[in-house]
Amino acid sequence: MTTHKEYQMTLTTNFIEIKQAPDLPGLNFRGFLGRQDFPHMAEIINAVYQTDAIERRISAEEIESNYGYLQRSDTSQDLIFIEIDGTPVGYGRCMWDKVLDGEYVYSFFIHMKQEWRNHGIGTAVAKHFMRRLTEIASEHPGHADKYFQSWGEQSQTWYRGLLENLGYKPVRYGLSMIRPASLPLKVHALPGNLEVRLVQPKDYRKVWEADAEAFRDHWGFVEMTEKDYQAFLEFPYFEPELWKVAWDGDQVAGMVRNFINPTENELFNRQRGYTEFISVRRPWRRQGVARALLTQSIQMFMDMGMDETSLGVDTENPNGALDLYQSVGYREVKRFYTYRKPF
Numbered sequence: 137m138t139t140h141k142e143y144q145m146t147l148t149t150n151f152i153e154i155k156q157a158p159d160l161p162g163l164n165f166r167g168f169l170g171r172q173d174f175p176h177m178a179e180i181i182n183a184v185y186q187t188d189a190i191e192r193r194i195s196a197e198e199i200e201s202n203y204g205y206l207q208r209s210d211t212s213q214d215l216i217f218i219e220i221d222g223t224p225v226g227y228g229r230c231m232w233d234k235v236l237d238g239e240y241v242y243s244f245f246i247h248m249k250q251e252w253r254n255h256g257i258g259t260a261v262a263k264h265f266m267r268r269l270t271e272i273a274s275e276h277p278g279h280a281d282k283y284f285q286s287w288g289e290q291s292q293t294w295y296r297g298l299l300e301n302l303g304y305k306p307v308r309y310g311l312s313m314i315r316p317a318s319l320p321l322k323v324h325a326l327p328g329n330l331e332v333r334l335v336q337p338k339d340y341r342k343v344w345e346a347d348a349e350a351f352r353d354h355w356g357f358v359e360m361t362e363k364d365y366q367a368f369l370e371f372p373y374f375e376p377e378l379w380k381v382a383w384d385g386d387q388v389a390g391m392v393r394n395f396i397n398p399t400e401n402e403l404f405n406r407q408r409g410y411t412e413f414i415s416v417r418r419p420w421r422r423q424g425v426a427r428a429l430l431t432q433s434i435q436m437f438m439d440m441g442m443d444e445t446s447l448g449v450d451t452e453n454p455n456g457a458l459d460l461y462q463s464v465g466y467r468e469v470k471r472f473y474t475y476r477k478p479f
Contacts (some may be wrong), residue, residue, distance in 0.1 A: 152216055154264050158256040158325070162221035164259070168211045174200045176217070176224040180247050187250040188291045191404050198372050205367040208232050214268065217474050218248065218257055225249045226257070230265040232272055236357045241277050241476075242269035243285040246295065253294045262302060273479065282479040300410060301477045308355065309451045310472035311458070314408075317438045319465040324428040326382055330420070332432065335376040343381060344368050346388035352367040352416035356474075373397055373410075378436070380429040382420070390416035390425040392433045396442075409437035411445045414457070421455060433463055448472070 152165040174196040182193050203211070209231035213301040218226035226248035233241050244265035246258050266284060273282050286304065288296040326332065335343055348360040368374075373395035393413035401408055411433045416425045434445050447466065449457050 151201050154260050155218075155267075156256075156263065157260040160220070160255060160257075162219075163257070164219050165212075166217050166219060168215040169215070171200065173217065173224075174203070176316075177227060177247075180224060180227055180249060183249050184247045188289065188294075190291060191291060191400065193400060193403060197348060201370050201372065202367070204370070205289075206231075206364045207361065207363055215264075216261060216264070218252070218261065220252065225252045226261075228261050228265065229307050230269055232269065233358045236352060236359065238280055240273060240280050240282045241285045241356070242266075242273055242282065243287075244269065244478065246298075247413075248294075258295070258298050262298060266302075267461045270479070284477040285478070288473050288475065290473075296473060296475070302477070304475035306473040307476045308474040310474070311449050311451060311468045312470040312472065313446045313447055313449060313461055313466035314469050315434065315465040315467070317443050321434055321438070321465070322430060323431045323435050326425060326428045327423045328384075328424045330382045330384050330389055330425065332429070334378055335381050339370065339381075340376070341365065343379075343388055343391060343393075346417055347391060347393075347413065347415045350390070350417045355450065355452065355454075357463075364383060369396075373403075377407075380436070382416075382425055382429055384420065388417065389420040390414075390429055392426075392429045394433050394436070407441060407443040409433075409440065409442040409445050411437070411447045414447070416455075426460060427464070430460070436462070 147427050150167065152167055154165045157163065157165070177291045177455055178194055178196040183201075184190075185192055208213075209229060211229075214231065215229045216227060217224050218228075226246065228244060229244035230242070230244035232243065235241055244262065246257050246261055246265075269284065275283070284304070286295075286299055288299065344360075344365055348364075351357055362393065378394040378396070379391060381391045391413065392411050395410050395412065396408070397410070400406075411430055414426060414430065435444050445466075447461060449461055
């Protein structure tokens, strides 16, 4: 668990006024109380995952680690807990980013336990975040394109309905894909003099920088900072021994940063390996680098006894990623939606 603690420990008992909140007995809203709130966040998120049939789980320690590297989100003003009779039943947070192409994106999310949905609470909190984000946006250049943004998975019908009722529209789609290990596999070799080498600690920054460079031409890219690098190192499934990184001399050509989540594998009675964080730098594209690294990763997981591999993809990836993944046997199992609403 990270020892980097720059999130603001806002020790306050002041309630937050939310305009147009429903008049429900025991309902109140409060701010972030610091470390003691991370278990509440985990409990709420995992309840949401269970309700919405999302096969993921998160721990309080993972959330605390993530909050050590927040950027462009002030926990003293941008995080709200929803309570009934003093018990947290939901929470949300807002944030903003400047995208590489000059757009400003003002985002929020809300997690709410099932029994407190459809009472108007989520809509009131969403409108509060939009007011807060409008204040933030007023400090940014007036000529820039600006959008509200949020996200929802295919099974999150309550939250997606909330967004659509507020005028948000899906503008981008992502897929969660799975490939059964039982499918036949042709393993491809790297082209030319490229080779896969075990990544050493001295290489971590070079790998991170190569990945950031490769994704600069992708939709929604935000410039990376030192905090992003530290978050990269603190990823809970940071397993360089499983990575497939293609080297051209001392240059990183491309990578698949594989990992396994043993907790979720045990919980959901599966043996899954993740072939994620796939990228190839421009000078080495269209040469079969990604196909070679991906098929070698799949074979590695098969040799380890995994029953399936999984990855996520933007359906409009500019480099043909979806076609590649389908060609080696990955199939869609769930869809993700990015919603936007212009200012």
